Amino acid sequence: MSDGEEESSFLSLPNSVLQRHCLTSDLSETATSEQQQLLIQTLQERVCEFQARLRNEDAAKQLLQTRDHQLNHDNHHYEEHSSFNQEPQEQLRLNCVQLNQAVSSTGVRNSGALTQRPLDFPSTVQVSKIHSQEQLQKDEGEQLALITGLCTQVKELEEKLVDQTQEVERLRSELGATDLEKQLEVLESENQRLKQELRASHTQTSCPTAHCPHSQDVEALRGELCRKGEECRERERRLAALEQQVQDRTGVVVQLQEQLEEVAHHRQQLQKQLEEASCHRSQSEDQLTSRLRDAEEALSLQAAQPPQVKYVTKTVEVESAQCKQALMEAQARNQALQEQLCVQRQLLRELEQQLHESQRTSGQLRQQILVYEGEMERAQGQLEAEMQSLEEEKNRVIEEAFIRAESEMKAVHENLAGVRMNLLTLQPALRTLTCDYNCLKRQVQDFPYMLEKAITEAKQEICQVIGEVSSANQELLRKYKREMNLRKKCHNELVRLKGNIRVLCRVRPVCAGETDAADTKNIVTFDLDDDAVLYLSNKGKLMTFELDKVFPTQATQEEVFQEVQSLVTSCIDGFNICIFAYGQTGSGKTYTMEGVPEDPGINQRALRLLFSEVCEKKPDWDYKITVSMVEIYNETLRNLLGDNPNEKLDIKMCPDGSGQLYVPGLTEFTVESVEDINKVFDLGHMNRATACTNLNEHSSRSHALLIVTVAGFNSSTGHRTSGKLNLVDLAGSERIAKSGAEGSRLREAQCINKSLSALGDVINALRSKHSHVPFRNSRLTYLLQDSLSGDSKTLMMVQVSPLESNVSESVCSLKFAQRVRTVEIGPSSSSRRQAENSSTSSSPTHDSVELDSPPVTPVPLPISRASSAGSTLSSTSKTPSTRRRSHSQLSADSQVDRSSPLVGDGGQDE
Numbered sequence: 001m002s003d004g005e006e007e008s009s010f011l012s013l014p015n016s017v018l019q020r021h022c023l024t025s026d027l028s029e030t031a032t033s034e035q036q037q038l039l040i041q042t043l044q045e046r047v048c049e050f051q052a053r054l055r056n057e058d059a060a061k062q063l064l065q066t067r068d069h070q071l072n073h074d075n076h077h078y079e080e081h082s083s084f085n086q087e088p089q090e091q092l093r094l095n096c097v098q099l100n101q102a103v104s105s106t107g108v109r110n111s112g113a114l115t116q117r118p119l120d121f122p123s124t125v126q127v128s129k130i131h132s133q134e135q136l137q138k139d140e141g142e143q144l145a146l147i148t149g150l151c152t153q154v155k156e157l158e159e160k161l162v163d164q165t166q167e168v169e170r171l172r173s174e175l176g177a178t179d180l181e182k183q184l185e186v187l188e189s190e191n192q193r194l195k196q197e198l199r200a201s202h203t204q205t206s207c208p209t210a211h212c213p214h215s216q217d218v219e220a221l222r223g224e225l226c227r228k229g230e231e232c233r234e235r236e237r238r239l240a241a242l243e244q245q246v247q248d249r250t251g252v253v254v255q256l257q258e259q260l261e262e263v264a265h266h267r268q269q270l271q272k273q274l275e276e277a278s279c280h281r282s283q284s285e286d287q288l289t290s291r292l293r294d295a296e297e298a299l300s301l302q303a304a305q306p307p308q309v310k311y312v313t314k315t316v317e318v319e320s321a322q323c324k325q326a327l328m329e330a331q332a333r334n335q336a337l338q339e340q341l342c343v344q345r346q347l348l349r350e351l352e353q354q355l356h357e358s359q360r361t362s363g364q365l366r367q368q369i370l371v372y373e374g375e376m377e378r379a380q381g382q383l384e385a386e387m388q389s390l391e392e393e394k395n396r397v398i399e400e401a402f403i404r405a406e407s408e409m410k411a412v413h414e415n416l417a418g419v420r421m422n423l424l425t426l427q428p429a430l431r432t433l434t435c436d437y438n439c440l441k442r443q444v445q446d447f448p449y450m451l452e453k454a455i456t457e458a459k460q461e462i463c464q465v466i467g468e469v470s471s472a473n474q475e476l477l478r479k480y481k482r483e484m485n486l487r488k489k490c491h492n493e494l495v496r497l498k499g500n501i502r503v504l505c506r507v508r509p510v511c512a513g514e515t516d517a518a519d520t521k522n523i524v525t526f527d528l529d530d531d532a533v534l535y536l537s538n539k540g541k542l543m544t545f546e547l548d549k550v551f552p553t554q555a556t557q558e559e560v561f562q563e564v565q566s567l568v569t570s571c572i573d574g575f576n577i578c579i580f581a582y583g584q585t586g587s588g589k590t591y592t593m594e595g596v597p598e599d600p601g602i603n604q605r606a607l608r609l610l611f612s613e614v615c616e617k618k619p620d621w622d623y624k625i626t627v628s629m630v631e632i633y634n635e636t637l638r639n640l641l642g643d644n645p646n647e648k649l650d651i652k653m654c655p656d657g658s659g660q661l662y663v664p665g666l667t668e669f670t671v672e673s674v675e676d677i678n679k680v681f682d683l684g685h686m687n688r689a690t691a692c693t694n695l696n697e698h699s700s701r702s703h704a705l706l707i708v709t710v711a712g713f714n715s716s717t718g719h720r721t722s723g724k725l726n727l728v729d730l731a732g733s734e735r736i737a738k739s740g741a742e743g744s745r746l747r748e749a750q751c752i753n754k755s756l757s758a759l760g761d762v763i764n765a766l767r768s769k770h771s772h773v774p775f776r777n778s779r780l781t782y783l784l785q786d787s788l789s790g791d792s793k794t795l796m797m798v799q800v801s802p803l804e805s806n807v808s809e810s811v812c813s814l815k816f817a818q819r820v821r822t823v824e825i826g827p828s829s830s831s832r833r834q835a836e837n838s839s840t841s842s843s844p845t846h847d848s849v850e851l852d853s854p855p856v857t858p859v860p861l862p863i864s865r866a867s868s869a870g871s872t873l874s875s876t877s878k879t880p881s882t883r884r885r886s887h888s889q890l891s892a893d894s895q896v897d898r899s900s901p902l903v904g905d906g907g908q909d910e
């Protein structure tokens with residue numbers, strides 16, 4: 001049997017019962033219709049009552065929707081304010097929203113189910129049988145179990161929410177007050193305290209700190225400290241922001257919790273209402289059941305009573321019309337009730353469909369709840385992991401900051417201790433400095449007065465010292481002049497003692513090309529004990545020659561120059577000097593005078609010595625050195641430094657009537673260095689070479705003169721000096737008979753012999769004090785007139801060849817040299833010089849006159865002719881000497897021994 005059939009039978013039960021009663025008894029039918037009416041009224045009242053409850057449930061549903069909307073709004077607000085751990089929070093928020101929606105929908109649907117359930121009971125009460133009632137009770141129990149399960153889940157979710165809230169609170173409390181944070185706070189407070197101490201110490205020691213060696217360290221540490229403080233403050237700000245976020249989220253969670261509590265409370269109210277409705281339904285059910293039972297009992301009692309046929313028949317007969325009418329009406333009402341019952345059945349079926357849908361929705365919601373729970377657990381796990389990592393990160397950062405702050409604090413402490421120590425050590429120094437400063441301040445205040453006083457005293461002292469120095473300077477200058485004159489005189493005397501005419505001899509070595517020849521036997525020997533003696537082996541006889549000095553073959557250019565440099569120095573003092581190189585051709589005259597580039601001779605060394613001497617006398621003396629080069633060939637005078645080397649020069653007398661000679665057109669070059677000398681020598685050699693076809697032969701047949709003039713001026717004394725150094729490379733002295741010359745060679749030889757003979761005559765005349773000195777017999781003596789007369793000094797370097805083939809010429813040269821030497825330094829002359837020395841010492845007046853007199857400027861080129869023009873010796877020796885004597889200087893020439901005539905071998909050829 002189906003449910004519809006059961007319900008139909010159940011609903012039709014009263015009618016069948018009534019019909020049966022109507023057939024059996026009119027009383028029972030009347031009672032049944034009244035009961036049915038009462039039942040119908042009761043059912044109608046219950047329907048109205050459940051409709052009112054349905055409206056209440058709709059109102060509750062709207063209230064729940066409103067709260068859901070508020071929850072969504074709060075969740076949205078929570079989402080907007082969430083910035084910490086965005087992803088897990090977002091997930092949590094979505095889960096909460098879904099959960100809330102699920103709870104809301106579940107609540108709504110449950111409430112809907114609950115609101116629909118009371119409608120079931122009247123229908124069930126009216127139409128179901130006992131087993132149908134049990135089925136309904138079973139369904140109701142399932143729904144109640146479902147609601148209870150949902151409530152349990154809601155409670156669990158609430159508990160989880162509470163747990164999460166507590167966890168958040170715990171984390172927030174941990175964030176706010178961990179040990180590390182406490183340590184950090186302690187460190188920060190300690191940091192602040194140290195900063196204040198450091199600031200105070202810095203304020204107290206602002207001045208000493210400027211000199212503190214650790215000030216830079218302190219400044220650096222202070223900067224580091226400020227930086228760390230900034231970091232701490234930044235972290236504090238971040239921590240405060242995190243706390244603020246946590247507080248905000250906590251507030252949101254609390255709000256959500258409150259809303260959930262409200263929802264739960266409302267749900268509990270609804271549940272109570274549901275329970276009340278269930279209770280009320282069960283009561284109504286019980287009442288209906290009892291009434292039905294009473295009605296059945298009444299029917300059974302009525303059926304059990306003996307039938308009263310008569311009365312009934314009568315009654316039926318009497319009341320049949322009325323009963324029929326009532327029956328019709330009852331049937332009509334029954335029909336209406338059946339229609340209503342059909343409607344209610346239809347409604348019941350719809351409600352059952354809704355119940356099924358609600359059950360299906362509940363299953364889906366359960367699954368969603370499970371899904372949400374899983375997601376919530378996962379989100380919670382992620383949140384816990386994130387919180388754990390954040391916690392670890394926070395602890396690590398705090399530990400690092402703590403360690404760093406500790407080390408920095410230690411360093412700051414150490415530096416502070418150092419600063420304190422420095423302060424302690426600086427304080428005494430500061431006191432000392434203060435005392436020194438005060439002392440210096442007083443000194444500075446007194447300084448102007450002291451300075452003025454000191455300046456005045458210094459001025460006086462300086463004036464006094466200047467006066468003393470000036471007088472001492474004058475005295476020194478006077479002494480200097482006296483000493484200079486004395487030195488000159490001494491030097492002059494030394495040179496004079498050596499002889500005004502000195503004769504040296506130099507023997508050249510055997511040259512490389514001469515060693516293989518047959519006549520290369522060395523005929524010259526020397527005395528090892530006496531460097532003035534030379535032995536010459538001539539045809540088996542050993543001839544001895546004594547000269548002033550003999551240079552052996554191995555003598556160097558420097559050694560030779562050592563012997564002549566005193567004469568060069570005399571030139572600076574204003575004396576005229578003549579240095580001759582005499583000897584046969586190839587005996588080494590040019591080598592001695594000019595030398596070779598790598599080993600220069602007397603000419604260049606003399607000029608170098610002049611330069612060095614002149615430099616030493618600066619700045620008192622200012623010297624000018626000029627150079628001329630002249631060649632005399634065949635009694636012709638040629639200017640070797642001029643533009644035209646073939647131009648012939650002449651010796652003329654000055655037109656001013658002074659009687660001095662000069663050489664018009666003679667070129668002079670001022671030289672100041674060795675480079676100038678080399679240039680002049682190169683120019684002279686070049687001009688000499690252009691005027692001849694064979695330079696070697698030409699040089700052998702001509703005299704070469706290098707005339708050096710040294711003019712000095714003393715700016716201190718105003719004195720002037722002028723000396724002339726004549727360096728003469730004479731032509732070869734070999735005899736014509738031996739050379740066998742003819743023609744031009746014969747003329748050359750005649751000119752050479754003439755000039756050499758004239759030189760011998762001049763020296764002889766000077767020696768003999770002849771009234772006439774034949775200077776004009778040759779161009780050579782005429783040109784050297786002023787350098788051969790007076791107190792001039794002459795050095796004759798006799799060059800000798802060591803070869804046997806040249807022995808006769810060597811003998812002639814040596815005899816000539818020895819006679820020249822004899823003229824000056826004969827025994828009588830030496831004794832006279834000694835006597836002169838003794839007379840010098842015994843004649844102070846004469847000596848004082850000589851010593852105190854400055855050197856007289858000798859007659860420069862142009863050459864004075866006064867001596868040669870003089871007819872007597874006195875006049876000859878007088879002219880230059882007189883000039884010197886006019887400057888209180890006596891001529892040594894007056895002491896010359898005139899006993900030995902100079903008519904030697906040099907004139908043998910004539």
Ligand SMILES: Nc1ncnc2c1ncn2[C@@H]1O[C@H](COP(=O)(O)OP(=O)(O)OP(=O)(O)O)[C@@H](O)[C@H]1O
Nearest residue numbers: 508509584585586587588589590591699700731732
């Ligand atoms: N002391 C010496 N040491 C080395 N070589 C020397 C020396 N003297 C001369 N000679 C050499 O002897 C040679 C002849 O010398 P030098 O030309 O100087 O003679 P001279 O007398 O000037 O001849 P002339 O009258 O022809 O000019 C040269 O080659 C020179 O180098």
